[in-house]
Amino acid sequence: MMIDTVMWSKWLTGMTLAFHTIFSTIGVGVPLMIAIAEFVGIRKKDHHYTLMAKRWSRGFIISVAVGVVTGTAIALQLALVWPKFMQIGGNVIALPLFMEVFAFFFEAIFLGIYLYTWGRFRNPYIHLLLTIPIVAGAGMSAVFITTVNGFMNQPGGFVMEAGQFTAVNPLEVMLNTATPSKVFHVLTSAYLTGAALLAGIAAYTILRRGVSAYSKKALKLMMTVVVAFSLLTSLAGDMSAKFLAEHQPEKLAAAEWHFETERGADLILLGWLNAENEILGAIHLPKALSFLAFGDFSAEVTGLEEFPPDEHPPLIVHYLFDFMVLSGMVILGIGLLYFLFLFWKKRNELNKWLLRSIVFSTFLAFLGIEFGWFYAELGRQPWIVRGYMRVEEAATTSPNVRILFFLFLLLYVVMGTMCVIVLRRLFHNNPPEVELNKLAQASIEKGEQL
Amino acid sequence: MISYELAGISVLWIFLYGYLIVASIDFGAGFFALYARLTKQDHLINRLISRYLSPVWEITNVFFVFFFVGIIGFFPDTAYYYGSALLVPGSIAVILLAVRGSFYAFQNYGSKQNIIYLFLYGATGLLIPASLSVALTLSEGGFIIENSGTVTLAYWTLLTSPLSWSIVALAIVSVLFISSSFLAYYASRAEDQSALKLMRTYALFWSIPTIIAAFTAFVFLSQHNERHFHNMMDLWWLLGSSVAFFMIATWLLYYGRLYGLAFIFVMLQFLCAFFAYGIGQYPYILDPYITIQSGATNESMGIALVVAFIGGLCLLVPSLILVFRLFLFDAEYVKGKK
Numbered sequence: 152m153m154i155d156t157v158m159w160s161k162w163l164t165g166m167t168l169a170f171h172t173i174f175s176t177i178g179v180g181v182p183l184m185i186a187i188a189e190f191v192g193i194r195k196k197d198h199h200y201t202l203m204a205k206r207w208s209r210g211f212i213i214s215v216a217v218g219v220v221t222g223t224a225i226a227l228q229l230a231l232v233w234p235k236f237m238q239i240g241g242n243v244i245a246l247p248l249f250m251e252v253f254a255f256f257f258e259a260i261f262l263g264i265y266l267y268t269w270g271r272f273r274n275p276y277i278h279l280l281l282t283i284p285i286v287a288g289a290g291m292s293a294v295f296i297t298t299v300n301g302f303m304n305q306p307g308g309f310v311m312e313a314g315q316f317t318a319v320n321p322l323e324v325m326l327n328t329a330t331p332s333k334v335f336h337v338l339t340s341a342y343l344t345g346a347a348l349l350a351g352i353a354a355y356t357i358l359r360r361g362v363s364a365y366s367k368k369a370l371k372l373m374m375t376v377v378v379a380f381s382l383l384t385s386l387a388g389d390m391s392a393k394f395l396a397e398h399q400p401e402k403l404a405a406a407e408w409h410f411e412t413e414r415g416a417d418l419i420l421l422g423w424l425n426a427e428n429e430i431l432g433a434i435h436l437p438k439a440l441s442f443l444a445f446g447d448f449s450a451e452v453t454g455l456e457e458f459p460p461d462e463h464p465p466l467i468v469h470y471l472f473d474f475m476v477l478s479g480m481v482i483l484g485i486g487l488l489y490f491l492f493l494f495w496k497k498r499n500e501l502n503k504w505l506l507r508s509i510v511f512s513t514f515l516a517f518l519g520i521e522f523g524w525f526y527a528e529l530g531r532q533p534w535i536v537r538g539y540m541r542v543e544e545a546a547t548t549s550p551n552v553r554i555l556f557f558l559f560l561l562l563y564v565v566m567g568t569m570c571v572i573v574l575r576r577l578f579h580n581n582p583p584e585v586e587l588n589k590l591a592q593a594s595i596e597k598g599e600q601l
Numbered sequence: 602m603i604s605y606e607l608a609g610i611s612v613l614w615i616f617l618y619g620y621l622i623v624a625s626i627d628f629g630a631g632f633f634a635l636y637a638r639l640t641k642q643d644h645l646i647n648r649l650i651s652r653y654l655s656p657v658w659e660i661t662n663v664f665f666v667f668f669f670v671g672i673i674g675f676f677p678d679t680a681y682y683y684g685s686a687l688l689v690p691g692s693i694a695v696i697l698l699a700v701r702g703s704f705y706a707f708q709n710y711g712s713k714q715n716i717i718y719l720f721l722y723g724a725t726g727l728l729i730p731a732s733l734s735v736a737l738t739l740s741e742g743g744f745i746i747e748n749s750g751t752v753t754l755a756y757w758t759l760l761t762s763p764l765s766w767s768i769v770a771l772a773i774v775s776v777l778f779i780s781s782s783f784l785a786y787y788a789s790r791a792e793d794q795s796a797l798k799l800m801r802t803y804a805l806f807w808s809i810p811t812i813i814a815a816f817t818a819f820v821f822l823s824q825h826n827e828r829h830f831h832n833m834m835d836l837w838w839l840l841g842s843s844v845a846f847f848m849i850a851t852w853l854l855y856y857g858r859l860y861g862l863a864f865i866f867v868m869l870q871f872l873c874a875f876f877a878y879g880i881g882q883y884p885y886i887l888d889p890y891i892t893i894q895s896g897a898t899n900e901s902m903g904i905a906l907v908v909a910f911i912g913g914l915c916l917l918v919p920s921l922i923l924v925f926r927l928f929l930f931d932a933e934y935v936k937g938k939k
Contacts, residue, residue, distance in 0.1 A: 213707070215706075216702055216703050216706030216707075217703050219662055219663075219702055221699065222666075223665070223666055223695065223698055224696075224698075226666050226669065226670060227669065227691055227694075227695050228695070230673055230680040230684035230691075231684050231687060231695075232684075232688070234681045234684035234752075235681060237673055237684060238678055240677075241680050242677050242899055242902055243902070245670075245674025245677070245898060245902055245906060246674070246902060246905045248670050248673075248674060249671060249906060252663065252666050252667050252670050253667075253909070253913040253916070255663060255666075256660070256667065257920060259662075259663050260920040260921065260924055262659065263657060263659060263660065263924060263928075264927060268927065319899050319901050320901060321901060547685060548685070548751050549688045549689075551688055551689050552688065555692045558692070559696070562696050562699055566699065566700075569704075570703070570707070573707045
């Protein structure tokens with residue numbers, strides 16, 4: 152009965168976060184792309200890019216709406232589903248939570264202004280300046296909320312006394328050792344995903360409607376960003392792995408199915424486990440794990456057996472980890488291929504297979520984010536605050552949580568479907584060419600030159 | 602030097618008041634948009650409503666999260682008691698908020714208007730204040746049972762309590778009154794006579810049930826929680842000013858002049874009543890489990906939060922002024938010329 156409630160609580164929170172992550176990633180990543188497009192448009196005096204910024208922000212606001220409401224849901228669920236955690240942990244994480252809301256508040260204000268002031272200022276750079284608080288606000292809210300997650304993984308900045316966190320140093324809590332690598336990884340992967348999404352849309356449009364100057368420019372601009380942030384994301388991933396090896400070895404060990412502490416540890420890709428926890432059918436890269444973790448092929452990597460069995464994370468995280476890394480690598484590869492074809496005159500960078508892979512890499516980017524977060528969160532089980540509070544101590548005791556799970560499931564299915572339908576309608580019958588024609592028509596009537 | 606927990610609750614109470622006003626405008630607008638559509642008067646006011654709401658709906662939502670995160674931060678015990686007790690009503694409010702927020706965006710930024718979207722948006726506008734007001738009722742005590750470390754909500758007591766229903770009724774009619782008096786003002790700014798006429802009628806219509814519901818809730822409070830009632834009676838001058846502001850506001854609305862001033866008086870009316878209610882509840886946040894002193898977070902976090910508050914307000918207030926100047930007080934925008 153007790154266990155049951157805990158399980159449903161986990162499922163409910165996991166589901167809400169998985170759904171929210173899709174939209175919050177768009178929320179962090181896409182504003183930067185809008186700002187880049189608007190900036191390029193003003194600099195090059197090319198109205199194609201300005202239109203890009205406009206169309207993207209129109210779609211963006213729909214996804215923001217879903218992001219806002221699911222974000223509200225998760226904020227409330229923290230207290231509703233995990234009351235014990237918030238009662239004790241609230242003393243420690245209140246500041247970053249609060250600052251996250253501030254950052255978001257700031258973003259919300261300027262997003263409203265940005266959307267409704269196109270063409271209201273004489274100097275186009277003033278409107279562009281409005282993107283700064285939006286990009287900064289979105290980025291900062293990601294930073295603050297990630298510090299909370301960092302704290303739950305790597306608690307510090309307090310003294311534990313009779314089941315209470317005392318002598319709290321709020322800044323030390325936020326700047327825990329997990330924060331730098333986590334923040335870096337979250338931001339780079341969000342920008343990567345935002346760019347991959349918009350590149351994927353451009354590639355899809357070319358596949359469906361043929362090449363147009365607008366789509367070609369959008370694709371090239373976004374692929375540039377994809378490649379840049381793929382490289383940065385790989386760097387961030389590497390930093391995170393080195394962090395785990397040092398500070399959270401049980402998580403890395405579970406991800407790598409690394410059971411015995413040894414020097415020169417192998418990196419294991421895929422495979423499966425039998426009943427005795429022997430690894431079958433996996434690809435072994437000799438000594439690669441030691442190198443990845445410590446930059447030294449013969450370094451000692453702590454194995455899972457060093458930890459008591461009731462503190463082992465579930466071993467399924469191995470697959471999540473592998474797929475996360477794999478999706479990042481594939482996206483980088485597709486991006487590099489695109490630029491290889493672009494600069495190598497004999498090849499056409501707009502060939503069907505390459506465009507299809509770019510569309511595919513959009514899905515990969517989102518899957519990679521989900522895999523990454525599920526790995527990060529499942530990897531610290533059974534703890535809610537690692538080393539201090541276990542998940543089952545924190546969950547609500549109300550049996551109603553099971554019904555609520557299904558109610559929220561229904562909500563997300565409806566909201567997700569509606570969101571897709573509305574976005575499709577918004578753009579399907581209104582391709583960029585039609586809008587460009589309208590713009591041209593309007594300026595001819597005004598007697599201006601485009 | 603006032604204590605940080607008192608500073609905390611005061612700022613939070615101001616924020617909750619801010620949410621009360623902006624959210625009422627928003628919730629009421631949704632309902633009026635739906636009602637006008639059903640009575641085929643939507644051509645009169647829909648443009649007005651969407652012009653005001655489009656740039657600010659997100660801000661309204663953040664106000665709520667802000668209060669909510671703030672109270673848990675300052676008083677973590679509230680998370681435990683309210684969180685445990687409100688799992689079901691709180692989740693329902695979340696779902697309603699989610700439906701409302703997303704369908705507003707679908708309706709407004711999507712390419713097609715749809716009566717179902719409008720219905721969801723309008724109907725939730727009344728259900729959300731009703732479900733949120735449950736938290737206010739709970740704070741009076743007697744609805745939460747703590748038994749060997751498990752906190753549960755006494756549903757039956759809550760559902761049969763005249764106090765809880767009178768608070769729900771007050772929440773709903775206040776929403777409609779605040780919203781219609783604001784929209785009347787906004788219509789007068791836009792010099793939109795037909796919308797103004799309609800909104801003025803609504804405002805006058807909802808003023809009567811608002812004052813009746815306020816008195817009813819007050820009477821039931823006196824039966825439920827005598828301490829709170831007596832504390833509020835000691836603040837008679839605040840309650841008296843609230844009634845006086847209400848009368849001036851309705852008088853201005855009735856004679857159809859100075860709509861801006863009328864709305865300010867409506868705001869003052871609720872400000873006085875809201876603060877009389879809040880100060881009267883002192884020192885309890887949840888009678889009898891949490892007081893402001895017992896439930897407060899540790900000092901270092903409390904001070905950090907107050908600093909964050911001040912820093913954040915330095916950022917927010919100028920931004921909010923900018924929004925108001927661009928959309929609310931820019932006559933050209935309000936009239937639809939920008």
